[in-house]
Amino acid sequence: MATEQELAPVTASLVAESDRLSFLPEVVGPHFMRFEALVYRWLSNLSQDYNGGFWNYYRLSNGGFYMAPDKDAALRLVVDGNAFDGEVSSDAAGIVATLFALGQMAEEIEGSAGVDAVIDHYHQLREFASEHAEAGLIFHAID
Template identity: 65%
Template sequence: MIEAHALPPVAANLVAEGDRLSFLPAFFGPRLMMRGESLVFGWLDTLSEDYNGGFWSFYTLTNGGFYMAPATDKRMRLSVDGNGFNGEMSADAAGIVATLFAVGQLAAEVHGTDAGDTLADHYHALRDFAKTHPEAGLIFRAID
């Protein structure tokens, strides 16, 4: 009989202040880091009238993924034209949504390259984390 071993849940770790400069090149690559960061900010600006800039927190995931989220305790209303989603969620969940949209878009833009493959892996790693997030239902309704 084969025993199934439960994998530990994917955990997020806040990137320390001293490691922030290496975060974007590590996950988007040095060539795409500015485009990736801009896409994340742009997606949240498009999705939420509540977003008006500010400081963002960076997170690494224990499965090799990452995400970015506004560093605020305020909740945000998101509206996704493509699927009719309208809802309110934490800034953390909104950051996950924005990061998923941005990484998915960037992966499509560089599809067929090593960078595209890496970004697709990052997208799936973040989706796996999102499944265990307290606001998973809202996140998945927003990105569906």
């Protein structure tokens, strides 16, 4: 029988302004600056609509996290290699960029002490993405 925790949806909470400076070092570890740059680069490469700006950080109830641009406008994503070309919310675009960055970071730090945590964060974010309103688009983009 499933426990109440297993049945509860994964929720996202916006990281408070006062916690922003410590958030990425806490969840990513010593590679946090490289990771943040990867997220920005991934979205820049995936979307001509993205032109920088403020990003929000979200903590997930399952221990995961993600970053998303603070924009109300949808973004068109084009993913070379899997034929994805679609419009998604900035929240979904952030999830896609964070998933790609986590995957790349795991590859870059393979064999180091922090790789297991990065892989766990990838799976925690995928779990959240599976319940997202744009789950189909997110999974098509990352597939």
